Amino acid sequence: MFLALAGGVGGAKLARGLVRVLPPEELLVVVNTGDDFEHLGLHISPDLDTVMYTIAECHNPETGWGQAGETWQFMDALGKLGGETWFQLGDRDLATHVERTRRLGTGEPLSCITADFCERLGIDHAIVPASDQPVRTWVDTDVGKLSFQDYFVREKAKPKVVKVTFDCIDDARPHQKFLDAIESHALQGIIVCPSNPFLSVMPILSVPGVRAALEKRRAPFVAVSPIVGGKALKGPAADILRSFDIPVSPAGVAEVYGDLLDGLVIDSVDADLAPSIQDMGPSVHVADTVMKSLEDSVSLALTARSFAESVVPRNSYSSAQ
Amino acid sequence: MFLALAGGVGGAKLARGLVRVLPPEELLVVVNTGDDFEHLGLHISPDLDTVMYTIAECHNPETGWGQAGETWQFMDALGKLGGETWFQLGDRDLATHVERTRRLGTGEPLSCITADFCERLGIDHAIVPASDQPVRTWVDTDVGKLSFQDYFVREKAKPKVVKVTFDCIDDARPHQKFLDAIESHALQGIIVCPSNPFLSVMPILSVPGVRAALEKRRAPFVAVSPIVGGKALKGPAADILRSFDIPVSPAGVAEVYGDLLDGLVIDSVDADLAPSIQDMGPSVHVADTVMKSLEDSVSLALTARSFAESVVPRNSYSSAQ
Numbered sequence: 001m002f003l004a005l006a007g008g009v010g011g012a013k014l015a016r017g018l019v020r021v022l023p024p025e026e027l028l029v030v031v032n033t034g035d036d037f038e039h040l041g042l043h044i045s046p047d048l049d050t051v052m053y054t055i056a057e058c059h060n061p062e063t064g065w066g067q068a069g070e071t072w073q074f075m076d077a078l079g080k081l082g083g084e085t086w087f088q089l090g091d092r093d094l095a096t097h098v099e100r101t102r103r104l105g106t107g108e109p110l111s112c113i114t115a116d117f118c119e120r121l122g123i124d125h126a127i128v129p130a131s132d133q134p135v136r137t138w139v140d141t142d143v144g145k146l147s148f149q150d151y152f153v154r155e156k157a158k159p160k161v162v163k164v165t166f167d168c169i170d171d172a173r174p175h176q177k178f179l180d181a182i183e184s185h186a187l188q189g190i191i192v193c194p195s196n197p198f199l200s201v202m203p204i205l206s207v208p209g210v211r212a213a214l215e216k217r218r219a220p221f222v223a224v225s226p227i228v229g230g231k232a233l234k235g236p237a238a239d240i241l242r243s244f245d246i247p248v249s250p251a252g253v254a255e256v257y258g259d260l261l262d263g264l265v266i267d268s269v270d271a272d273l274a275p276s277i278q279d280m281g282p283s284v285h286v287a288d289t290v291m292k293s294l295e296d297s298v299s300l301a302l303t304a305r306s307f308a309e310s311v312v313p314r315n316s317y318s319s320a321q
Numbered sequence: 322m323f324l325a326l327a328g329g330v331g332g333a334k335l336a337r338g339l340v341r342v343l344p345p346e347e348l349l350v351v352v353n354t355g356d357d358f359e360h361l362g363l364h365i366s367p368d369l370d371t372v373m374y375t376i377a378e379c380h381n382p383e384t385g386w387g388q389a390g391e392t393w394q395f396m397d398a399l400g401k402l403g404g405e406t407w408f409q410l411g412d413r414d415l416a417t418h419v420e421r422t423r424r425l426g427t428g429e430p431l432s433c434i435t436a437d438f439c440e441r442l443g444i445d446h447a448i449v450p451a452s453d454q455p456v457r458t459w460v461d462t463d464v465g466k467l468s469f470q471d472y473f474v475r476e477k478a479k480p481k482v483v484k485v486t487f488d489c490i491d492d493a494r495p496h497q498k499f500l501d502a503i504e505s506h507a508l509q510g511i512i513v514c515p516s517n518p519f520l521s522v523m524p525i526l527s528v529p530g531v532r533a534a535l536e537k538r539r540a541p542f543v544a545v546s547p548i549v550g551g552k553a554l555k556g557p558a559a560d561i562l563r564s565f566d567i568p569v570s571p572a573g574v575a576e577v578y579g580d581l582l583d584g585l586v587i588d589s590v591d592a593d594l595a596p597s598i599q600d601m602g603p604s605v606h607v608a609d610t611v612m613k614s615l616e617d618s619v620s621l622a623l624t625a626r627s628f629a630e631s632v633v634p635r636n637s638y639s640s641a642q
Contacts, residue, residue: 040423073394095402098399
């Protein structure tokens with residue numbers, strides 16, 4: 001089986017391909033919850049929703065969030081009542097937030113609600129939040145400390161990020177399926193989707209217990225670079241690498257994942273970087289990584305799966321076996 | 322000045338006329354909150370919303386609730402997620418519930434939120450809930466005790482009502498503007514809109530302190546009969562009168578209001594009942610009371626105002642002055 005770690009749009013696109021090339025019992029998709037927040041009294045899990053909607057094929061490809069055929073009547077009426085309109089919530093999308101908030105209020109864990117929503121949307125594969133306990137990403141920036149959505153949506157990711165922290169993470173536990181998958185003898189590969197390493201993947205890896213489990217992994221940890229040709233395909237990953245003085249390239253991505261990384265899929269346009277990345281330790285596979293269609297997602301999923309199957313973990317634990 | 326007591330659709334229609342014939346400083350609209358409930362984790366105040374939307378001319382005349390031009394994307398998506406769909410919430414209407422729930426959660430009173438919403442919707446007149454404390458109507462029926470919305474919406478008002486009670490009402494206080502208006506020397510009339518006497522008006526009159534204040538009123542208490550030609554214009558008022566063995570006629574309405582009633586506006590089709598109602602005590606005015614248009618509402622508002630100005634309170638306090 002395979003484990004996929006995903007953030008928002010980029011992660012969702014690869015996950016969309018993975019569910020087409022792996023049967024339900026051979027894939028677990030673990031999703032970032034660091035972007036989750038409370039807004040208008042509603043619990044919102046942007047990455048979970050993007051992954052869920054995309055896999056269910058009811059996503060909105062124009063926005064990257066919300067559902068296909070979204071309308072904006074709620075937002076329009078909310079604006080007229082003086083409500084906050086900086087975070088756009090479509091009329092269909094809103095049903096997810098309202099119903100999830102209601103169910104969370106009864107004490108039901110986020111993962112159970114997610115599983116039920118997925119089933120109702122026709123998804124056969126398992127999608128779990130990295131943790132059922134709240135993890136909240138905050139960024140220290142040149143204009144002060146901001147919650148993730150204040151930085152990302154309200155401030156349009158313009159402030160310069162100097163530090164990323166995950167509030168409440170000390171009290172979080174990895175979802176049991178996530179931990180079980182890492183520790184499973186059947187695990188063939190951990191595939192890190194092309195999501196923002198700092199904002200989408202690090203919150204997953206930082207849940208207490210995940211690193212320790214990964215250090216003992218038997219399966220390789222391979223990532224698909226979200227940086228292509230010196231740019232992030234989406235979002236502020238490039239700006240953040242730059243502000244941390246890390247190369248805005250797949251080599252920079254390899255640097256961020258460090259010793260964890262056993263293999264990296266880089267885009268064809270970055271093929272010349274392969275030798276220098278391999279010198280850093282991980283294996284490298286060159287492929288077309290930009291996903292513009294379902295076919296692209298399926299193709300990259302096949303590539304990532306094959307690559308993961310071929311890579312040997314670098315960690316001492318597995319090499320000691 | 323005048324005080325108008327209103328429930329949902331019928332009350333809203335007359336209130337819509339009253340705001341056209343009385344300047345803002347000469348009218349206070351007090352609205353029933355007995356129908357309020359929590360649904361999907363949201364606080365919903367159906368009567369307040371109907372009155373507010375109707376006065377703001379953004380009401381939905383087809384449904385009697387929700388806003389003009391409603392769409393149902395939220396409900397459709399909610400159904401797909403397995404959420405409860407027996408209570409229809411339009412996409413625009415939902416903004417009111419979400420934003421009000423959020424603000425109530427910060428401790429803001431219902432009346433302050435209502436006042437702000439009204440201002441933003443362009444309403445110059447004051448609309449207040451009968452109480453800022455929760456009052457919840459329950460009905461004992463032949464199929465058991467039901468909360469108001471379970472009875473009214475989920476069960477389509479089909480169960481036979483044997484008793485109406487108002488939960489939490491002992492802890493409720495009348496809104497101060499409501500109490501001040503009743504006690505004001507400037508008050509010229511209390512106009513009870515053609516709303517359900519048991520389900521819309523009684524919750525208002527039953528808030529502790531209201532009856533005592535009304536007993537000392539200087540202004541007449543006049544009602545517009547919601548029963549016309551032996552039928553309720555809308556809702557279950559006729560069925561409830563019948564199950565309480567009260568005549569389904571304006572005379573029955575007079576019986577329900579009892580000694581409080583100084584005057585009753587009845588419809589032309591019920592003109593022959595005027596003498597027998599007058600024998601019961603209240604003055605009677607005959608008019609066309611069915612409001613199908615804004616013009617009808619304005620006309621009935623003028624009628625109710627003039628009638629209230631002409632009626633003398635029957636209570637001992639005022640006659641002792």
